[in-house]
Amino acid sequence: MKSRLKQRIFALSLLAWTAVCPADAQQTRSLRDQFLSPSDEAKPWTFWYWMYGAVSKEGITADLEAMKRAGLGGTYLMPIKGIHEGAQYDGKAQQLTPEWWEMVRFSMEEADRLGLKLGMHICDGFALAGGPWITPEESMQKVVWSDTIVNGGKLMAIRLPQPKAYENYYEDIALFALPVEDAADEMQAKITCVNLATTGNVKAAQTVNMDAAGVIRSSYPCYIQYEYEQPFTCRNIEIVLNGNNYQAHRLKVMASDDGVNYRLVKQLVPARQGWQNTDENSTHSIPPTTARFFRFYWAPEGSEPGSEDMDAAKWKPNLKIKELRLHREARLNQWEGKVGLVWRVAQATKEEEVGKQDCYSLSQVINLTKQYTGHSNGKTLTATLPKGKWKLLRMGHTATGHTNATAGGGKGLECDKFNPKTVRKQFDNWFAQAFVKTNPEIARRVLKYMHVDSWECGSQNWNKRFAIEFQKRRGYDLMPYLPLLAGIPMESVEQSEKILRDVRTTISELVVDVFYQVLADCAKEYDCQFSAECVAPTMVSDGLLHYQKVDLPMGEFWLNSPTHDKPNDMLDAISGAHIYGKNIIQAEGFTEVRGTWDEYPGMLKALLDRNYALGINRLFYHVYVHNPWLDRKPGMTLDGIGLFFQRDQTWWDKGAKAFSEYATRCQSLLQYGHPVTDIAVFTGEEVPRRSILPERLVPSLPGIFGAERVESERIRLANEGQPLRV
Template identity: 55%
Template sequence: MKKYLISIALLTLGMQAHASSRPWTFWYWMYGAVSKQAIKADLQAMKDVGLEGCYLMPIRGVGERPDYQGTAQQLTPTFWQMVDYAMEQSDSLQMQMGVHICDGFALAGGPWISPEESMQQVVWTDTIAHIDRRHSTFALPQAHPGHLGFYRDIAAFAVRVASPLPQPHEGGTIKRDEKGVFRAKTPGFIEFSFDAPQQVRSIHIVPSGNNVQAQRLRIEASTDGVTYQLVRQLTPPRQGWQNTDQNYTYSLPATTARYFRCYWTPVGTEPGSEDLDAAKWAPTLKIRDIRLGADAVIDQYEAKNGSVWRIATNNSPSTDFPEVVMLDKYGSPRHPLGNGIWRIVRFGHTATGHTNATAGGGKGLECDKFTQKTVEKQIDSWFGQFMKRPHSNVVRYMHIDSWECGSQNWSASFADEFQRRCGYDLLPFLPVYAGIPMPGDDRVLRDIRTTIDHLINDVFFATAARKARQYGVSLSSESVAPTMISDGLTHYRYVDFPMGEFWLNSPTHDKPNDMLDAISGAHVYGKTIVQAEGFTEIRGVWNETPAMIKPLLDRNLALGMNRLFFHVNTHNPWMDRRPGMTLDGIGLFFQRDQTWFREAKGMVDYITRCQEWLQRGVPVVDIAVFTGDEMPSRSLTPDRLVPMLPGLFGTDRIADEARRLANEGQPMEESPVGVRHSAGIIDLKNWVNALHGYCYDSMNPDGLQNGRFDYKALVVPQGSFVSDASKRRIAELESQGVRIIRTPYCQDTLDVIGPDALLPEGVAFNHRRDGNTEIYFLANQLDSARTMTISLRTTKGVPHIYYPIDGKQEQPVFRHSNGRTELMLTLSAYGSAFVIFTDESQGNAPETTLQHHVLTTAPWDIHFHNNGVSLQQQPLADWTASSNDSIRYYSGRATYTTNFKIKVKKGQRYYLSLPDVRDVAQIWVNETDCGIVWTSPYEVDITNAVHRGNNTLRIAVTNTWHNALRGADAGKAPFDGIWTNARYRTKGDSLLPAGLLAQPIIRITKATKQQ
C-alpha cells in the first residue's frame, strides 16, 4: 500500500498539495490604519497566490502616526469590528489564522500587567559603615527607588571591605567629548593616576550604548607613569543584541601602583556574530565611565547573575572571600560585626520595566515569566479575547514571536523554586548577585541561571502550551536566545511548531543561530514541522524579486526548514495608494500591492511542492554536537565546529577561517545601502555542505539525557562545561557504539559511517526517510547551470528525479555500488530537485534537446496596465531606454502580444523560454495559460497549447517598484497614486532594466530511450 501511495504522490503532487505544505505569511496591521475593503483585498490576494493562512499582528498605535488617520486602535470597539471582519473573510475563504500572545510582535505584555506582576530583577543599594568601639550600630541604606513605584525587600548583608579608593586624576590620549564620553577610532589609552600607590582589584565599565570595544581594554599599571606592566587583557563575554541592561565588571589581580591605564586598539577585534553582536559594527571605542575598585569581585558577575544574556569568558571560581554577615529583618547583624569598614547592602526586587514595545493600545509591562497565574492572565487578556469572537474557528495557532524583553532573575516565588530544584537555600548567597565573592559562588550563580531556564520552560512555555490546548489551538514559537537566559533548544519541547528566522540582504541582523535552534530543537524533540520567518529585511530597496530570494529559500529548505512564513504582508488600508503601507520599510514587501504579487503564485507553488516532500518522514542526520551544560547556551553555527572537525571541513576551510577570525585591518563592507559592517560576519551561503556530505544537529543536555539518540557520532567541544549527569550519558552512548569525538577529528570521513551525499561544491542537500522511501533535496547555489555526478548513501529501490519548479519527473540512469547510488543530475542556475528512492520505476525518461529555435514573431503590441500606455515594438527594448517617462519609469505589469508560426511534430515536446526578462512573466499560447516564469531556466511547457501554423503569444511581464519610486521621487511619476511610508535608500540614480529584453526561444525535445 505504501509503495502505491508514494507512486500516486509522485504523479499528483503538483496538482493538489496537502494544506500543511503551503506557506504562510505574517499579516501586520500598522498604526491602527485598517479598512474592511483592504482586509478583503488582502485575504483574497493571499488565497489567490496559494498561501494557507496568516499570523495576524497589530503593530503600534494610532497616536504614533496620527497622519495615517487610523481608527482601529487595539482593544477598541472599532478594532474588534475589524478583527471580526477579518475572521469572517478568512472563514469564507477557508483560510487559517494565528494570533500572537500580545499586541505587537514582542513579546508577552499588556496594560493589565501591574508592576508587581511584571518581569522582576534583583536590585540593591549600599552604604559604608565604620565599626569601632564608639560606633557599633548602623542604619540600612535607603531602599532602591524601584521601577514604576514597585519594590520589595529580600534581605540585607554586611560585607567587610577595604578602604575606598580616592578619586583618581584622568589623563591619557583618549579624551572625553562634549557629552562626557571617552571616544576613539585609533589606538590610545585612558590613564588614571593617584597621589599615592593604591591597590586595585576590579574595574567597572559603563559603555556608551552597546559597545564591544569597551570590553576589550588592556589594563596596565605603573609605579612611575613611564614603564607599564600588563595587569589583564579584557575579553568580551559572548552576548546578544539586547545587551544594555547591565554594565561590565571585571576582576583584576591585586595590583598596587600609582598609575593605571586602559589601552585600546581595534587590532584583534572579532568580526562579529550572533553571540557577539556589537562586534559587527565599525570598531569605535565609546565609554561613559570607568571606575577602579579596591575590593575583590566576582569576575563578570553581570554575565552570571541572570540579568542579561551573556556567557562569561572566565568561569574560574573566586578564591578571595570577604567576611559576609546576613542581617535580620530589622537590619541587625546576627552576630556583632568586628571593627573595620563594612559595606551594608540591601537587596530587593523590582520591575525590569520592559514592555511589549511594538504594541499600540495593548502596550504594557511584560508579564512575569516565572508565575503561572500571570502568564495565564496575559494569554487570556489578549489571545483569549480573539477566541471569544465570531468565526474564531479560523484561529488555529497561538504564536510567541520575537523575544525582545530582556531577561529576568527574580520573582516572588524564585527563592522557593530555587530551593526546590537545587536543594539549598538561596538567600544566604544573595550577595553573589552583586558580585560579592562567597565560597561556592560559581556553583550558586550557575544554579541561578539554570533555575531561570527551568522556570522559563516549566512555567512560561508549559503554561502557554496548556492554554493553547484549552483554546483548541497549536502553539508556535520563535527562539528565546540570545535575550532571555535559557537553553536555546529546551522550550521547543513544549512547542508544537518550532520557528526560526532568516533575513534577506541584512548581514547585521541575520539569525543563523535562530534557524539552527529551531531545526535542532525540532529534531531533538521529534517535531515534524520546522517553521521559519523568512526574508525579513532591515531595509528593502524595492529591487527584490522571486528569483533573487530563491537561493536563500533553498538553502534554508536544505538546512531543515519545511514551513515558510513570508515576512511580511503589511495591510495597506488604502486602495488608491501604492506600494502603500509597510513595516516602516522593514521586511520583504510581500503583499497585494507588490508589483509581482500575482505572479508570486509560481514561487508559492514551488515552495508548496518542496514542503510537501520535506514534511514527510524524519530527518537523516549523522552528527550531534553537544551544546554543553553552560547556561545560557544555544545551537552552534558551523564555524564553531572547525576546531573539532578539521578533517571533515578540509584544509581550505581551516585556512579561510583563520583569515576571517584574524580580521586583519578590520575590513568593512556595505549591505544593504547605507549600512556598513564587518566583512567577516558569518554568512551561511559560504557554508553550503561545509561538512562535505554530513549534516549535524546541536544537542542540548535535556535531549542528551532524556531523549532518543539516533546519531552515529557525538561531538563534545573542548572547553565546554559538562555536568556529571551528561558525562554518564556520554559514557553510556559510547558503550553502545556511538563515536564520541572529544579531541580534534582529523580524518576526512567518519570512521563509523561514510558521507550521506557526495556532491560538487555549492550544492546544498537535505535527506529525509519516510519508511522505506529515501528523500533527498538538492539545491544548486551557483548562478550557472550544472550537470553533475552525485553519489548518495543508499541502495534502497529505484531513484526518481522530481523537479519542484514545475512538477516534472524523470527516471535517471543510475547504478548501485558499494552501498551507494550514483546518477547524473542536471540543475539550472540556482535550480533544485528531489531524488526520491521508491520500490518501483516512476517518471519519464530524460529528454534530449533537439534544437533551440529563436522565435521569429510579428511586431509586439505592448500595453502598460497601470497607465494605459500602448505601443508597438520591434525589436524588443528596455523600458528604461524610452524617452517617454511613463514608460521609462514604469513599474508593474505590461502585456506583450504577437503571433508566430511553427512546425509541430508528434512525439516531440515544445518549451518556450525567455532568455532575458525583467523580472517575472506569465505566458499564454493560443489563450492557454502555460504558467509563470520567475526563476531560471525561465521556461514553460507549451506542448499542449501550441499547434501547427499560426499561434498567438501573450506574455505579461512585471518588474519591481524600483523604477516607479525613482521616477516619483524625481517628480516624473509614471502614473498616479504612488506612495509608501517605507524609508529606503538606493545607490546612485540608475534605473533597473525592465520588460521583455530578448526574443523568446523554443526548445524542442524528445524522450531518451532507456538502455
Template identity: 30%
Template sequence: MKKGNLRFAVCGMVMLLNILFNLVARSQTRPDPEYFFRNPPESAKPGILWMWMGSNVSKAGITKDLEALKKEGFSLAMLASLADINTPWNGTIAGSPTPEIVAWTEPWWKLVEFAMSEAKRLNIKIALYNCPGYTSSGGPWIKPEQSMQEVCWSTRQIEGNGRLSIRLDKPVVDPHANMRFPSYDPVTGKLENLLIEARKSYYKDISVLAMPATGTVAKDSIIDLSAKMDTDGNLDWHAPPGKWMIYRFGHTTTGAVIQPAQPRATGLECDKMDPEAVSFQTDHMLSEIKKHVGKYVGNTLTGIFYDSYEIDPVTWTPKMREVFSKYTGYDIVPYLATFAGRTIGSREDSIKFRYDFERVTEALFRDVYFKTVAAKLKAAGLDYFSEAYGGPWRLDEITPQVSDPMCEFWTDDGKFTSYMTESVIAAIRKTGKNVIMAEAFTGQPVSSKWDEYPAWLKPVGDKAFCEGINRFVIHRFTHQPWDSKYLPGASMGQWGTHFDRTQTWWKAAKATVTYWQRCSALLQMGIPVKSDSDLVVLEEPEGLKIDYAHRKAENTDIFFIANTAHTSGYAYCRFQVSGRQPELWNPVTGEIRDLPNFEDNGTHTQIALNFEDAESYFVVFRKKYERSGGLAGSNFKVLKPLQALTGNWQVRFDPAWGGPKEPIVFEGLQDWTKSADKKIKYFSGTAVYNISFDVPESEISHELYVDLGEVKHIAHVYLNKKDLGVVWTAPWGVTIPKALIKTKGNVLTVEVTNVWANRLIGDEQDPDDCEWSPNGYFYNSGKFLKAFPDWFLNNQPRPSKGRYGFTTWNYFSKDAPLIPSGLIGPVRLMNGG
C-alpha cells in the same frame, strides 16, 4: 422478520462493509510524492506575517489583503498589531484618519472579527500574536507586581562594636525601563527607555544582610538582619567590631515593556517565572479572544503566535527563594551580594552560584512560562506557534512543549543568514515533528528597500530548504488600508522583505509561491536523511555552490539539489542509491521526466547535472531499473540559436505611474534607467513589449524556445495571445508549443515588471509634499512619515505633481543609484531539437 427490520439490517451490513473497505483501502494507501508535487497540501502552502501598522487598518483593506493572499497561494496569516512604523522600535505617524483603533481595544477587536469572517470565507487560517507588538508577552493590563522583576539594593557602611539604630534607605533605581531597546515616549516625544513610574513606587523587600565591608566574604560571616528591620526601614542591631556593609535587598519591576506596539497599547512584560503572572497574562489573552472571536477558535483562528524573545536577562521573581532552594538544595539569600559585585565564599563558589542561578532560571521558564502557556492553549483548542529560542532556556527542553515551533532566516546581502537555525531544527526533529516552519526572508533595511524581487530571493529560500526548513512564513506582508492610488502604501518601516500585495511584481510572483509549494510538499514527505555520503559532488565548476536536502519516503529517495550561486555549469553528483531510475522533477515548471544518462555501479548512481544561475530541482529515485549501468542520451536539452528577435519593439508603459502616455518604439532593447526620457528612466511597474517575427517553414516541426536573455525583474510571456507563463528565474525563457507557432506574423508579447525603487527615487527629483521624521537607528536607511499630509487626509490631488508613489518609509534621496530595469535581452528564438 419484518420488512422494516430486514431493510435496517441490510443497510447496517452495507455500512459495515463500507467501513471495513475504507479501512483496508486506507491501510494500503501510501503517500504519493507525485500527487503531492502536483497538488501541494495546505501544510505546504506558505504563510505570512500579516502586519497591521498602528491604527491604520480598514475593512476594505482586510478584504483585499486576504483575497490577494488566497489568489497568490498562501494558506496562513499570522496577525500582528504593531506601531505605525517599526524602526525596529515603535514610531508614530501623527494625524491618523482612524486614531481610535488601538490594539486589543474594542475598535480593534471589531476589525479582527471582520478579518476572521473574511478568512473563514476564503479558507485561510489565522494565528494571532499573543499581545500587541511582537515581543513578547504583556500589555497595559499587567500590574507592576505581575511584571518582570530585578534584584535591587541599597548599601550602608558602618563601624561596628556596639548597638546601632539606623534607617536603611529603600533601593533607588533608574526610573527608566531596564530593557534592551528604547521605545517612543509620547510625553517627551523622544525615542528612549521609557520612564516607568512603578520603578519609583513599586518595591518589595527580600532580605537585609550585613557582611565585612571589603574583600571576599566567608559565608559564615554573613549576618541576616531581616528580622531586625521594621517596615519603615529602621534597623536595631548590636554590631560586632569591624567595618560592615549592610545591604537592603529587594526587587522591583524591570520596567521592560512589549515592543514595538502603539504607545496606548504598550504595557509591561509579564513575569515569565511567576505562575500566577503567566496564568493571568494567558487567561486575559484567551478571555479576550473568547469574548470577541470565540466562534472562530479551532476552525479559522487556529493558533497563537509567540514571536522573537528580545528581553534582557531577569534576576528575580517573587517565589525565587523557595524555588531556588527546591532546585538546588541551598538558600539563595547568602549569595544575593553577588548581584552587587561581591564574592561569596570563594571565586569558585560564586561562579557555581551564578551557574545554578541560570539553571534555575531555565527550569522556571520551562516549568512555568512554556508549560503554562502550552497547557492553556491546548485546553482552548489552539496551536502554540513559537520562535522558541534566544531566551534563558534550553532548546531541547522547551521545543517539545511547543506544538508548532519555528526558526528564522534572513536575506542579508542576498545571502541566507540563519538565526540559530541549525540548533532549532535539531531540537524540532528530536520531537519527531515533520513540518519545520520558519520566519522567512526577514530583510535588513540595507538589503530590502523596495528593490528585492523573486529571483533575488530564490537562492536564499533554496538554502533554507537545504537546511531542513519545509514551510515558509514570509516576513512580511503589510496590511494595506488605503485606496490603491496610494502605492506602495503602508510599510513595516524599514524592516523585512516587501512581499506585499502592493508590490509591482505581486501578481506575477504567484509562480514563485507555486514553486515554494511544490518544494515544501516534497520536503515534507517521509523523513529527513542527510549524511556526508548521501550525495557527493565529485566535480564542481568554479563558482557553483551545490547544497541539498534528502528525504526518504518508503522506497523513494527524494533529493532537493540547489545551486545557490549566481553561476551556471555542470556538477557530477554521486547518489548513494542503486537499482532505481533517476527522475528530474522541476518545481519551477512542474515537469517530471526521466534522466536517461547515468551510471549505476551497483552501489551508487552517478549523474552529470546542469545548473543555471541559482537553479534547483529534485532528483527522485522511485522506479526500479532492471539493467546495470545506464542509458545513452542527454539529460538536458542543448538549445541552438535559430534567430535573434531584433528590430523595433513596441513598448507600452503605464502613464498612471509616470510612464509615457503613448507607446514607445525601441529600435533595440535597453535598460530603462539609461533612457534620456525621465518617464522611462524612473518608471516602476509593468511595461508591455511587442514584436512580430517569422519562422522558417523548416523549423515549424521542431520544438522551439524563446530565450529572453537578461530580464529585470520578472516577465509574463505570451505568443500569439496565448499565455506561456511567468518567467521569474533562470533559465530565462519558455518553450513554445508546436501547435502555436506560425511561419508568418508571430507576435511575441512580454510583460516586464521591475521594482519600486526607481519610481521612488524619481519622485525625489521633485519638491516634497510630506514631512518626515529621522530614522533614529544606526542603519541610517531613510526616514518615516511624520504626519499624514492634508492632501492625503482630504483625498485631494498632490501638491507635487511629479510625485507618484506614497509610502510611510522613505529609503531614498534624489541621488540614490537606480536599479537596472526592463527587458535587456538579447531575445532569441532557439531550436530545442
C-alpha cells in the same frame, strides 16, 4: 583515500535517502501525489502587520483575497504601534477598542469565507508578552541592592537607602552585614586620552577625544590614562556604555608606579553576547594591582569578525566609552551576566584575580533581615554589630521595566515569566479575548494558531518564589549566598561560579516549565497550535529547551542584512525540532533591515533553498503589511523593514503565486520526510547555551566541509587586521 571517502559519502547519502523515501510503489505514488497536489499543510504563510491602527474593511478583504490568490495557507495577524505614533495615517482602530475588535471580527469572517486560517501573537506588537493589565509586581523582576558603610561596636538604629526601583515598585528580600577593611571603593583620578595614530591618512576628528559629558571616542589606536595622587589598588574595572560597543571590552590594561615604566595587568576579553546587551554594565576582574597610573590601550586591529554571539563586533571598529570605573572591592568576572541579568557567556573568574582571601565565608556574613522591621521606606535596622567597619547590603527586587515595545493600545509591562498566574493573565487579556470580542464560533474555526515571537524583552533573575524553586530544583538554600547576585564572591571563586551556574540553570528551567508550559496548556484549551521563535540570545536560557513545549518551532533568516542576520535562530529551531520530534519547522523568512525595493522571486530562491537544506519546511514571508487604502500604492511598510510582500508589489499577481507554488511543492516533500542526523553535538553545561553553528565545527570535524567554508573559518580564527565579517 579520496576514492574511499567518496564511496563512504555516497553510502551515507544513500542511507539518508532511503531513510526519508517510501519503501514501496504505493508510497512512491503517494509521494508523487503530494508533489502534484500538495495539501494546505504545505502552503507558505505570512506575517500580516497592521500599522498604527490604520485598518479598513475594504483593505482587509483586498489583503486576504490577495493572499488566497498567491497560494498562502494563512497569516499571523499582528498589530504594530498605535494611532498616536502614526497620526499621519489617520488610524481609527486603536488596539483593544471596540473599533479594533470589529476589524479583527471582520478579518475572521473574511478568512473563513476564503478558506484561510489565522494566528495571533500572545500580545500587542511582536515582542513579547505584556500589556497594560500587568502591574509592576506582576512584571519581570530583577535583583537590586544598595550598600551602606557603618561602624560596629554599638547599638544603632538606622534607615537604609532603598535600592533603585523601576515603575515605582520595590520589595525587600534580605539584609546582610559584611565586614570591610576600607570604606572607599573608588578614588578620584585625573583622566587623559592620548592618540597613538601618527601615520597614514589620519582624520583628526576621529582621533581619541573626550566630550563635555565625559564620553570617550576614537577610531584610531589610543590609550586612556587614569592618574591617582596616591597608589590605588584596583581589583576590577566596570565599563559603562551608552550603547552596545564591543570595542570597549578589548582594552589592554597596563599599570605604572611612576608614569614611565608600565607593566601588563590584563588583556580584557569580551563576553559572548547577543544583540540586546545594553541592560547592564560589564565588570572585568583583574589581578589585584596597586599603582598610581593605569592605562587602557585600544587599537582596532585584532577585532573579532562579527557573529551572532558577538553581535556588536559586526560594526566598524570604533571605541566609545561613557565611563570606566576602577573598583577596589573584589567582584566576580563579568558577574552581570552570571547572575542572569543579561545574556552573556564569560570566562570563569581566575583565582589570581579573586583569591580565597577576597571571598566571604558564610561565617563572616550576618543576616540582619529579622532585625530590619517596619514597612517600605520606613524600615529601621536596630542591631549591634561587632567592632569594625561593616557594609550593610540591602537586597530586594524590582521590575526590569521592559515592555512589549512595539505595541500600541495594548502596550504595558512584560509579565513575570516565572509566575503561572501572570502568564495566564496575559493570555486571558489578549489572545483569549479574540474568542470573546468576535464571533466565538467563527473564531474557533479560523483562529487556530497562537504565536510567541522572538524574545526581545531582556532577562529576568527573580520573583517572589524564585528562592523556593531554587531549593526545590537544586537541593540547597540560595538565601545565605544571596550576596553573590550582587557579584560579591563567597567561599571561593569555584564555589561562587558553581552557585551562579545553578542560578542560571534555574532561570532557564523556569522559563520553560512556567512561561512556555502555561501557554502550551492555554493553546490546547482553545484547540490552537502553539508556535514560538527563539529565546536566545536575550533571555538567559537553554536556547533549545523551550521547543519541547511548542507544537511549531520557528526560527528566522534575514535578507541582505549582514549586521542583523542571525543564523543561530534557524539552527536553534531546527535542532530543537529534531531533538523533540517536531515535524513542522517554520521560518520567518526574508526579514530585511532596510528594504531597497529591488527584491524579486528569482533573487529570493537561493536563500530559501539554503534554509530548506538546513531543515525548515514551512516558510512565513516577512512581511505582508496591511494597506487600508485601495487607491494608494504601494501601500504601507513596517517602517521600511522586511521584504515588501503584499498585493501592491509590482510582481504580485504572477510572481507571488509562482514563488509560493514552488515553496508549497518543496514543503510538501520536506514535511513528508523525516530528518536523518549523522552527527550529534553536545552543547555543554554552561548557561546560557544554544545550538552550534556548523562552521564552528570545522576544527573538530575535518573533511566534511567544503574548501571555501574551511578557508573562511581559518581567516576567522586567525583574526588578522580588522575583519568585520567572514
